[in-house]
Amino acid sequence: KAKAQGDEAKISAGMQRLVEEDPTLTYVQDDDTKEQILSGLGEQHLEVAAAKLKGKFGVDINLSVPKIAYKETIRKKVKVQGRHKKQSGGHGQFGDVWIEFEPCVSDTLVFEEKIFGGAVPKNYFPAVQKGLEESVRKGVLAGCPVVGLKAILVDGSYHPVDSSEMAFKTAASIAYKEGLKQADPVMLEPIGELKVTAPDENTGDIMGELNKRRGRVLGMEPASNGITVIQAEVPIREMHDFAMYLRQTTRGMGSFELDFLRYEQLPANLLAEVISSVNSEN
Template sequence: PKSKGDEDKLGNAINRLLEEDPTLRLEKNVELRQTLLTGMGEAHIDITIERLQRKFGVEVKTAEAKVPYRETIKGTATRVEGKHKKQSGGHGQYGHVFIDIAPFADGEFEFTETIFGGSVPRQYIPAVEKGIRESMTEGILAGYPVTNIKVNLQDGSFHPVDSSEMAFKIAASLAFRKACEQAKPVLLEPIMDVEIKVPDQFMGDIMGDLNSKRGRILGMEKDGNMQLIKANVPLSEMYRYAIDLKSITQGRGSFTMEFARYEEVPASLAEKIIAQAKAEKE
């Protein structure tokens, strides 16, 4: 919406459209900081936006849905220190940790501890894990969530009066961000499993287009005078694919796609994505 008044009108108008058309869906995506409108295809969304303006008099600006990138590490970092110490009359704050981090292929996150001799008292260990988990919501490269990392709390120190859960949470967060910087951080992008069905005569053009979209062809099957092409393609390259496919096949092609996995973004492209994310925050 272009103004506060439009925002109120938009809410009412969208609710009316959602009641009239059950194939429309609206969701607020916290991670992407976008309100996402989904429907049966791009033409469907275009018509809905046009109706908002014509029928309800609401001016809206639209943009493509952002790509939900992730961040991870390729290297390791050992005995990385995080220290939070403040002295300001009365009780101070004191938390001090050493952590190791490494890639974790088996899941999003694993936390372990090998504390010996009570260098970090047991009651503060959950706060260390919490500080790391909270840091993982915003990575150091471009602010995307961090995944596939294991962290071990190996050492630290405490103050009998000034230590607290909050102080250890902050110390852990400082150590984690520093460790990520040392452990070869990289950007990951969602890769989609794509199946495209087209008449034989458009095969060459479709393959060329997939190559230009950084696609990997996985296989082809003949089905009468149609070809079924299976490929992996980055999600960032698939926006508005329905329009591209219609243009190439004169409206005679169809496709489906679903999420497959995350893969590392090529370095040259990652630089642009990181620069863009930083510019949006400024």
């Protein structure tokens, strides 16, 4: 992140030049956290890149550990009402919906309607859907994006004069907030696929360390003379200082690759800590 506000635009141009000069650096924008991510061979490598950025392009940046892209979902099916009613002078505002929320397998909101007898006129369905689509950007636990959610509009009521698209959009967002609280909301954390290459004599220590970091060791195989590859799955939040640990443990002889694999439910004992850290970042 640039120390001076006006330098944000310069970062991108400068970084592209640095990456061209040094192919071991990578620079991307994270769509989930909206952060600019610089990756390299270790902390020292990144500090040198930051110094070059300042020296060559006059851009001073702060380096910090990347944010973790948590998500939220629900575990229970619920049916809730969202009712929005406002009376002020002339026309009022009125929108009333009953929505069923249930878990499903989808990264985006799945919206359906099962309205009978015109309880909610068809022309308000898109407003209900839009209200929900805007709402799922923020969950009820820590304001993280919500995935795995199906919403079915099943009932409601309207007023021939006071109902409007805006009123139904608001009613849908009221139903969403109430529904998610009742539907056993949980946090999801990203899990990474990890490959560690290290000298044989260090494998016991490394596997113990991965266990401490909530990792699951899947297997080991010899790579070459005296070198072993350890394969594991590890929560990405536990890996921010692993490069330093590995360098110290293997005296610089170890290396690792970490790739995103999937999302899993965050253990309940970490929920309060994660919610607090996400809120302090925002």
